[in-house]
Amino acid sequence: ILKTLNSWFWWENIWMPINCTWEHFVDRDGLVFPKPHQLYATIPYAFVLLIIRFFSERFVAIPLAKALGIKNVRRVKPQPNPVLESYFRECSKHPSQSDIQGLAKKCNCTVHLVEKWFRRRRNLEIPTVLRKFREAFWRFSFYLTSSIAGFIFLYDKPWFYDIWQTWVGYPFQTLLPSQYWYYMAEISFYWSLLFTLGIDTKRKASWFCLALFYFFSPSQDFLAHVVHHLAAIGLMSGSWCGNYVRVGTLVMFVHDTADFWLEAAKMFNYARWEKTCNILFIIFAVVFFVTRIILFPFW
Incomplete structure (x- = not known):
């Protein structure tokens, strides 16, 4: 049964264009192609990101929070009963x-x-303000880093300026090292968010995910985030396996460029810097509108 399911899952007609098989995607003549088994590496990479997160929150986020005026309020624990x-x-x-x-x-x-x-x-x-700040700082750091890296990886590529260039030579487009690491980092990040979902501060998920679970679960936010993270991992993994890497990197870049503005606004909101928070949120709204409402569907 498992063998049948495996063969059905990797059926070429699902993943490949017409008249293409997995044998066509063997590295040859200087061409390097994405391979599904490479996605296994995202799991250990996710734990590497968790280690980086631990040290960045401890040695960067906490001092920054104190500099912005956020105090570490210690709550009194009740007597064991x-x-x-x-x-x-x-x-x-x-x-x-x-x-x-x-x-x-x-x-x-x-x-x-x-x-x-x-x-x-x-x-x-109830999570403390410092804890919320630390988590927002981590997401801000990743989204900012990925946005800068994405721009460096893409700015000199013809498909960054002409979307039709993403299909030139498809599906036999060679995989660039920058594309490999861009995908590994993004997928690993969402794995790391999934691993820490049970201990991170509960946040509101997207309206679609919340609506999906509204009538089915008492913990809608948690399951909605599980669905969101798994969907993100699934979409990126699917585009990797089908060698939709060029358009995939563009989609990831477009999504990340708005997110770090939102996380920055949250950080200053926790610090009660209202004017700075409002300015950052306005920038986020503008960037979100341009990237998600205009560029993403119509680029």
Whole structure:
């Protein structure tokens, strides 16, 4: 069964143009082609990015946050209480007054202490401003770096100025080293986001993903982000396997050039630099409109 599924999945009619097979994409005569097995490398690369993220957040983001006036607020942890912890995790984070009275009797303590415990426990669930800043800094750093690298990789290519050049010689277009590393970095980044989704600050996903899971899951944001990241990985991997690398790099560049402005606006919003935040958000809106609404569909 697995062999049948594997042969069906890699059926040439799905991935290749007419009259092309996988044998046509063997390196020859100085031509180098993308190979599906190269995508396995994105998993260890993702862990490398996580290591880079750890050190960049610790030694760059935190000092930068302090310089911008963000304080590291330490929240008081509630006293360990298995009964209250079990209720908090399994029943409700906001118990009713009658439940609080019942829990107070079980724990042999006052109602005030139970209310205080739940208040402190809920506060631990709320991410600190510093934590949000660190995560925004990491995304800003990657999107900015990938945008600069993408421009360096693409500015001297004819298909950067004429979209029809992406199809000249297709599908037998040789893979450039810059294209290889551009793809590896982008796919690895989304793998790393997927790996840390359970511990990162919960963010609102796209409206489409949220609508998809609105009626099916109590944790719409989490699953919506899972779908978003897997879709991004799937689309980039599919374009890699089909050698749509030229147009793929253009799509990645167009998407990343707006994102780092948004993350920068978030960082200054956390620092309460309202004017700077507003200016950056306006720039983001303009860049987003130009890249996603004009260039992406009509370029």
